[in-house]
Every structure is written in C-alpha cells, then in structure tokens.
Amino acid sequence: MKLLTACLRILAQVTESAISVTGLRKSYGGMKAVDRLDLTVQRGEVFALLGPNGAGKTTTVEILEGFRKRDEGKVQVLGVDPERGDAEWRQRIGIVLQGTGEFDELTVAEVVTHFARFYRNAADPTEVVERVGLTEKAGSRTHTLSGGQKRRLDVALGIVNKPELLFLDEPTTGFDPAARREFWEVIRQLASAGTTILLTTHYLEEAEELADRVGVINHGKLLEVSTPALLGGRNTATATVSWRDGSEETDRPTEVVQRLAAEFHGEVPDLTVTRPTLEDVYLKMIGDA
Numbered sequence: 001m002k003l004l005t006a007c008l009r010i011l012a013q014v015t016e017s018a019i020s021v022t023g024l025r026k027s028y029g030g031m032k033a034v035d036r037l038d039l040t041v042q043r044g045e046v047f048a049l050l051g052p053n054g055a056g057k058t059t060t061v062e063i064l065e066g067f068r069k070r071d072e073g074k075v076q077v078l079g080v081d082p083e084r085g086d087a088e089w090r091q092r093i094g095i096v097l098q099g100t101g102e103f104d105e106l107t108v109a110e111v112v113t114h115f116a117r118f119y120r121n122a123a124d125p126t127e128v129v130e131r132v133g134l135t136e137k138a139g140s141r142t143h144t145l146s147g148g149q150k151r152r153l154d155v156a157l158g159i160v161n162k163p164e165l166l167f168l169d170e171p172t173t174g175f176d177p178a179a180r181r182e183f184w185e186v187i188r189q190l191a192s193a194g195t196t197i198l199l200t201t202h203y204l205e206e207a208e209e210l211a212d213r214v215g216v217i218n219h220g221k222l223l224e225v226s227t228p229a230l231l232g233g234r235n236t237a238t239a240t241v242s243w244r245d246g247s248e249e250t251d252r253p254t255e256v257v258q259r260l261a262a263e264f265h266g267e268v269p270d271l272t273v274t275r276p277t278l279e280d281v282y283l284k285m286i287g288d289a
C-alpha cells in the first residue's frame with residue numbers, strides 16, 4: 001500500500017502543475033482584493049508575481065499558502081486545496097515571510113536545528129546553513145546578523161523541510177546591490193535543484209534575473225503572464241538609436257546604424273541602441289490598467 005501511495009505521488013508530481021488557480025476571488029468588505037484570477041505555475045518553474053502596492057499579491061499568495069480563506073474559485077497547490085492542507089502538505093511547501101530573522105540569544109545553527117525538529121523529513125541543518133551562505137555565521141547570535149544575513153536565515157528556515165514549492169515574499173527588500181546579487185545566487189541554486197519558486201517582488205531587475213515567467217497583477221486582476229523577455233511585446237517594441245547628434249525611433253535599428261556608420265565613415269560617436277526595459281513595459285501596463 002505504501003509503495004502504491006509513493007508511486008501515485010511520483011506520478012502526480014510529474015503530471016500536475018505546482019499551482020493551479022481558476023476564478024479566484026477575495027473581497028474585504030466591498031473591496032475586491034482578488035478578482036477572478038487564473039494562474040498556473042509549472043513544477044520546477046520560478047514565477048514572479050509583480051504589481052503595485054495593494055494589487056492583491058499578498059492576498060493571493062496567502063490563499064495559496066493556506067493562511068487566508070478565499071470567497072470563490074478553485075485552488076490546487078501541489079495537488080491539494082490549501083484550505084484542506086494537512087501536516088503532510090505543509091511539509092512539502094516552504095514559506096519565507098517578510099520576517100525578522102532574529103531569535104533573541106540563539107545562534108544561527110541553533111535556530112535552524114530547532115526548526116528542523118518540527119519536520120519529519122528535515123534537511124541536515126549544517127547543510128542548510130551552508131546553502132544560504134551562512135556557515136561563517138553559524139555560531140553567531142541572530143541579533144548580530146546584518147539585514148541581508150537575517151534574510152538568508154529566513155530562507156534557511158523556509159527550506160529546512162526540503163520543500164517542493166517555496167514561497168518568497170519580497171526576498172531582497174532593503175538589500176544593497178552586492179548582497180542582492182549574492183542572494184539571487186542562493187535562489188538560482190534552489191531552482192536548479194528543482195524547487196518550484198513563487199516570488200513577489202517590486203524589483204523588476206530581480207524578476208528579470210530570476211523568473212522563467214512573470215505575472216503582472218493590478219486591482220486584483222492578472223493583466224498578463226509572460227516571460228520577462230516577451231512581456232508587453234518588449235521584443236518587438238520600437239528600438240531607439242541614439243548617437244552624439246540625435247536619436248531615432250525605429251523598427252529597423254540595424255539599418256539606421258548602417259546608415260550612420262556610412263555617414264560617419266566608421267565609428268558612430270556615443271552610439272546606443274535600446275529597447276524598453278522590463279520596468280518600462282511594466283509601468284506602462286499598470287498605468288494603462
């Protein structure tokens with residue numbers, strides 16, 4: 001019987017989406033926080049949910065995590081309705097909240113070891129500390145950690161149960177640029193080990209660096225889901241060719257550059273060719289909505 005259950009679990013893991021949402025609705029009083037939202041995240045995918053303050057990201061994610069009840073809609077997370085998620089389901093998901101990463105007088109190693117005891121199938125705490133790059137701080141009390149190190153500890157606690165699916169809520173808010181890049185590496189390694197990741201972020205560069213697909217949400221509605229490269233028709237958008245003496249918007253930047261090269265008999269001074277950034281298309285999208 002155990003073997004059959006294990007086989008069915010493996011089959012489900014291969015065939016099911018990690019997250020499947022249809023017609024999700026949630027209102028607070030008369031205010032629609034999430035309004036008929038459909039979303040699918042495949043297993044192994046890194047998916048970034050983008051949207052301005054109050055767009056409905058946290059409400060959506062907390063419904064997926066089983067922390068909030070929905071009004072309407074169908075939600076499956078790892079094949080389970082989060083409102084009915086039991087301890088076994090909880091073991092399979094990891095949650096990194098916009099947390100504190102501070103636990104009084106305990107050391108990093110002690111905190112991770114303590115959290116590992118909550119789970120039947122926990123990872124080796126020493127390995128977890130290493131994965132998030134905190135080995136050198138393993139013996140340090142958590143209140144002495146920097147902001148970035150505390151966030152790494154939050155991630156350590158989110159992955160100590162070896163989750164199949166990890167929720168990351170604004171993981172690098174307040175990081176300096178170097179710390180942010182180091183942190184992305186931790187996330188990339190988790191993703192390449194097969195962990196499905198749903199992250200929310202206000203940093204477009206972060207979404208571009210990490211996400212296989214992004215979803216833009218505003219006023220509780222999902223406006224578009226796409227890869228970062230294709231969102232809002234970025235790849236086919238008009239390019240801007242700029243040089244020392246002017247600039248030109250064009251569908252055929254190569255031709256413009258060739259013309260300029262002929263005019264200047266070679267090197268075109270201060271030449272740049274740009275297309276809209278992810279931030280440009282995102283701002284347009286939420287501005288138009």
Ligand SMILES: Nc1ncnc2c1ncn2[C@@H]1O[C@H](COP(=O)(O)OP(=O)(O)OP(=O)(O)O)[C@@H](O)[C@H]1O
Nearest residue numbers: 028031032033051052053054055056057058059060
């Ligand atoms: N518990 C609550 N009671 C009443 N209204 C709420 C509650 N939680 C959220 N809201 C409202 O629902 C809307 C969506 O909020 P939500 O926190 O989901 O947005 P968000 O996209 O996560 O925003 P942010 O980027 O600022 O974290 C907002 O207008 C918010 O004020």
